[in-house]
Amino acid sequence: MDYDCHCHLSAREFEQDLEDVIQRSREAGVKTSITVTEEAGEFSRVLQLQERFPDLVSPCFGVHLLQTSGGLERRSAMPQDLDAARSRFYVHRNRLVAVGEIGLDFTPWCALTQRDRDNQVFVKQLDIAKELDLPVNIHSRSAAGVTIETMKEHGISRALLHNFAGKLRVGLEGVKAGFFFSFPPAVCRNQQRQKLIKLLPLEHICLETDSPSLGLQRHERSAVRNEDIALSCRYMSEVKGVSPQKVQVITAQNAYRIFSKAPKT
Template sequence: MSQYLIDVHAHVYPSSFPNTPIEEILLRAKAANVKSIVTVSETLEDAQSILGLKNETLSDSLRDMIEPCAGLHPVQPVGSMSLVNIDQANSILEFIQEKSTELVGIGEVGLDFTPHVLKNAIDSNPNLNLSMEELKNVQRQVLARHIALSLQLDLPLNVHSRSAGHHALDCLRDYGARKVVMHAFDGQLKYAKKGIEMGYFFSIPPSIIRSPQKQKLAAEIPLTKLLLETDSPALGPEKGVDNEPNSIVISASEISRIKQIPIEEVESSVRFCLLNISK
């Protein structure tokens, strides 16, 4: 019999699902045996929305499914998409300090060195007068401040590292990050192994069924360092189709297939890992 599941990284709030009531998404997740959804923000407004859902909007039977995080994504939806800046960081860090007792973690934070994202930031903001390397350093500064706050508050970090896997791991190491979930890691296995040596966890989304890179990670990373995520509404089993937390069973099932172990063993292990990382 399937055991309950925990989605350690999802964006379940109205701006992510403008055409679908959040209650419907949670009911489908509940029917799929999802007990908790670690709900991460990309902006301050997202973080406020998540706590609004938890504290005001949802019914008693559903609000406990939402486990709130707050953090600043390295790519911000300003105009045609921009990159994080120091002023934005000041605002979210103040929010995290104020609401720390209501949060289970800090995220989504990290680095995004995708070439077209960096180029777009420069092209869209000609007054920045920053090179690509200087833009990367701003991201590093913002991540470092999130790391410092995570250590001060003893909260786990939920980390984005697109096209920047080893850079993010280096930054986390250099600033002493302890409790870390590397979300949907797209880096090389040799760098993931360094993260494992530092005690970090790696969460696997349902897109694993169409990603040889994620399949290789799942095969090589010890089960005790794997967690399950959906990154809803992104990274679903079908590209371009909105993903929901109820699809997390696909992540568990694929890890079960790859490691040739019962799915119940996967489900038990990832719950144990999450309990450990939140201590």
Template sequence: MAARFVDCHCHMTADEFLQDTEEVLERSRKEGLRALISVTEHIREFDRIIQLSERYPDFLMPCLGVHPIQNNEDGPYSATLKDLEPALTCFEKYKEHVVAIGEIGLDFTPWLTPTAKEREEQMKVLKMQLDIAKRLDLPVNVHSRSAGRQTIAFLKEQGVEKALLHNFAGRPSAALEGVKAGYFFSFPPAVTRTDQRAKLIRQIPIEHICLETDSPALGPHKQERNVPWNIRIPCDYIASVKGLSPETVSEAATRNALRLFQRVNHRLNR
């Protein structure tokens, strides 16, 4: 039987998909995707992702979250509690719909989050969303740019047990701390652009690896829109790095995804 993939982290409400969302979803299904776990970055996406998931209830699995980097007319900036506040009622309103809380996390990119005060505020935004996830017994879909070690330490400190570290680029030693805590790690097609992550991927056990595309970003080529059916690209790359067959990686990654995202597993099997 052909592999059936779970894309553990994509953005189907991104502007790049506004013109052809349904065509992308239909083709993704035909190309062997079993489910798309679609995250949000800000409250403006919440209603749309819920509406889309209601039209594709056995395929598009929604997550709600406020990303650590927000945007306004002046450009990107580090998230504050003011960005999170209007979203809080939505987590409660849509709690039966979502399969995870995300995309949430930490982003300590120096030019985006230059001060200790901004980093502390980001951590408060993250903590509040982790508390929501724990209260609702949901996993978290986590961003950790320039903050791999800090993010994993914070998740552990907050008692988080179910987490996906998406597009993880931290040190292998930090990742292995996450593995010990039971966390999962996923990698998008962009991982093939250099061999920077090969050492990291070699050290993370296959039992802790999932697959993602981060569509429409992080495709195999810069400046090109990424799509969910590119999920075979990181699958093949991980297989080559680990000396495994692509079938072994796809089966393990799907099994891991369904173990972590239990509501996805339930919706696919009901």
């Protein structure tokens, strides 16, 4: 499948069986994994992964709007979280392929966050991406319209909106702006996404796993977590009425257009 455009290989869930996960990923045809981070505590781990698997792991740095601070409970990201990590984006700029995972989330369960503060952390990272000439890897749950408008206002030209679930009208605005959209295997069980995927141009679609989450089974975080990207490819093929080979080729081309610093497969 060439590119997995959004995955979390530096997540703690992979500490015990990472070698197996990497092997299964390769067997599934993934040649480049765009590996996002959510907290500064992951930055060193994702760089270590790149050192171990330089042909596969393409690292991103990002401060997500929700933070765990080493515990189980999540809290809203603070500007201080980004300020403390900001210099590391610049120190490691030559190793990064994108800034992410960053973005906005307006779902009710995310009510503990403060929208003004979330937007501040988001915009600061958009500015970092522009300064470093890097694309952004975006979370936009229930906030697609605001997220896209914010990126346009701040002059972002290369963006991937992962697990996109916005309205078609909003998605087409993103297409006009030159943005791309990726979909994990979980879309195979979501009929509401079918129309969206059908009508978004294939030339603006990429594949992702979002592993260890968003597999075919609901709430799946099983030991088999990173080889199911082929499900996304086959589903795109069925919905679009084209061959899986065409989906594979075009989505890989799209991925390289966004993540131009990643190894070309």
